[in-house]
Amino acid sequence: MSEGRLRRTPLTDRHEAAGARMADFAGWAMPLDHGSVVAEHHAVREDCGVFDLGHLGSVSVTGPEADAVVQRALTVAVDRLAQGRSQYALCLDPNAGIIDDLLVYRLPWGLWTVPNAANLEAVLAALHAAREGRDAAVVEHGERVGCLAVQGPRSAEVLAEVGLDPGDLRFGRALPLPRDVDAPAPPPEGGVLARTGYTGELGYELFVGAQRTRELWDRLLDLGVQPAGLGARDTLRLEAGLPLHGNDLSVATDPVSARLQWATRLGGGFVGEQAAARLAEEGTPRRLIGVRATGRGVPRAGCAVHQGDREVGTLTSGTMSPTLGVGIGMGYLDRDVEVGAPVTIVVRGRSVPAEVVTPPFVRREAPGASA
Amino acid sequence: MSEIPADLRYSQDHEWVRVDGDRVTVGITDYAQDALGDVVFVDLPEAGSSVQAGQAFGEVESTKSVSDLYAPVSGTVVERNASLEANPELVNSSPYVQGWLVVLEVSDASALDELLDADGYQRLLDAA
Structure with a gap:
């Protein structure tokens, strides 16, 4: 463009x-x-x-069957979404691939959601598909x-x-x-x-x-x-350990690997639910987890992660943490690579020692920060 | 408007060179540091390493990107700026003084003639 x-x-x-x-x-x-x-x-x-x-x-879903439309298109637990509240939810494809992650709000005029810019068209398509045969309107502002x-x-x-x-x-x-x-x-x-x-x-x-x-x-x-x-x-x-769609999340990832099952309450009837349930039961070989460099170097998306001679995963995000002054990253690592385990991140051919950690890397004690 | 000190020489790869006998101090220009954004990591060769003109000898990273450092001349590393390990932001705040990268002992002094002077470097930036 x-x-x-x-x-x-x-x-x-x-x-x-x-x-x-x-x-x-x-x-x-x-x-x-x-x-x-x-x-x-x-x-x-x-x-x-x-x-x-x-x-x-910025998308509103309104009308008598707005709840049913959103419940079908997104992993939201819409019956638990009270007036003036928001929920973090996913938009999945039938294989439980993550089309987008987004917040859904209930406001006086109806349900309202804010998809990522790159995924707006795909989310609108999912909402319009869910609207078929239902009495609801999907409006992009x-x-x-x-x-x-x-x-x-x-x-x-x-x-x-x-x-x-x-x-x-x-x-x-x-x-x-x-x-x-x-x-x-x-x-x-x-x-x-x-x-x-x-x-x-x-x-x-x-x-x-x-x-x-x-x-x-x-x-x-x-x-x-x-x-x-x-x-x-x-x-x-x-x-803050928050995944970014396009880096850490994509249609090639799923809620179980991404450790986002908490945002997918099963039983709602959303697209991708069967696949998500199967993944939850069978488990996935890798999961999204953090790495924190213990040596000098800046982890980047695409860097391989090794444990000994074995490649155990790939990073999907990485940077130098301005707050901590050390390299941090997130990526999908084999599940047997436990939190606390030493690993090496291969940064353009150089091995940077690191430790597996559970994000967030920086935890703030803002008053009332938890929901 | 980038600062381009008149007493330095410049490479096409946006590095500056301060000549002192058969030794040169090397850094990246004000233009280069501004284009990179906040420098958060600098990887430099150890003293005693040899570097080849036009070849990568280290890396400089901003929050978002990684750039190779290209040697403006061939030579041997005499000293590297150890303060950049803890304070890489000196490359941004003081590219021509505190943010220097390495001191090289030049193997072929005639190679220095191929570098740009300040006017030549300004023309390079104007053409970009």
Whole structure:
């Protein structure tokens, strides 16, 4: 796709004007960094950062049979999804391959979900297939929706300063915006403030219309909030042990290997359920687990992992952890390679000693961080 | 606008060379460090290793990518910048001073004539 054809979020002009390093991400012109991945990473861990996530999908499922549609297309336990809550769920193919991982919210106007940009079309196809013969509507809200992720220990405070005090909103919960209307609507006409994120820190995600997105971005930057790009989003999520679809998850992986069975309650009747149940019963040869370098070197996606002379797996993500100052990674390793076992990561022909660990690599004690 | 000190020589691979008799100090340019982004890891050859002009002699990694370091001239490594092991970010903050990579003893001094001067390197960047 040529540069001129890239899709633009409500904030792309601002990133370019500020001199951000831009890249094509799933067909969108997105900022990789606003000067320094590491500085942006530390700002989120220690203070507050704001990310433009305008590339995320925004899809409402409404109508009398909306619950049945979502229960068929996604691994959500929809009967346990109360008003104002969210659930992490997967969209599976019939072989239990992971088409996408995404959050599903129940809001006053219906069910609402935010697929990854690269997987939006596939998730829409799954929802439309599940809608066949059911009384429900699937609506994509498209590029008119902006999304800001405000993340870090100061995030609640800065949101209060811009008139969006989240109060005691708990992890995983969401509020419609504005709060003082009788008929809340999905963005861009209305909006959503959710205590969710992808950094392991206290943080919030805001979904509003394009003009509101620009106004909030400007006000947050005036308050000293650090603009952050996809580079820091990746190092933060990896430290937090959160898998990334496209790296750690794909249609070639499954919920059992990815250790995401907790997000697939069997019995819901979702596409891929039989295959997922079979995998759960039979087990898988490998599972997604962490490695932490004990020697010098930076693990990367694609690096082989050895135990002695035996290749025991391959990494799907890796970086130098800005918080820990050591190399970290995630990958699919043979199940008999236990947590705590010494392994070596083959980084471009060089063996880097490492230890198998259970993510997260960085655990934060944000107040009320657990659901 | 990248800083290009007038007293240094430059390679096509965006390394700088400071000549001091038959020894040269080698680093990466301001342009190169900016293009890489935050440097988080530097792998350099030990003293006594020999390096060949145009051949990879080490690696520099940012949070997202890995780049080979190419020797601007052939020679023997006399010293490497040990402070980069703990503080690789010096390559970003001070590419021409504290962020130097290695000191080489040059095996063929005439090879230095093939490097660019500051004006030549500026033209290389302008053409990019």
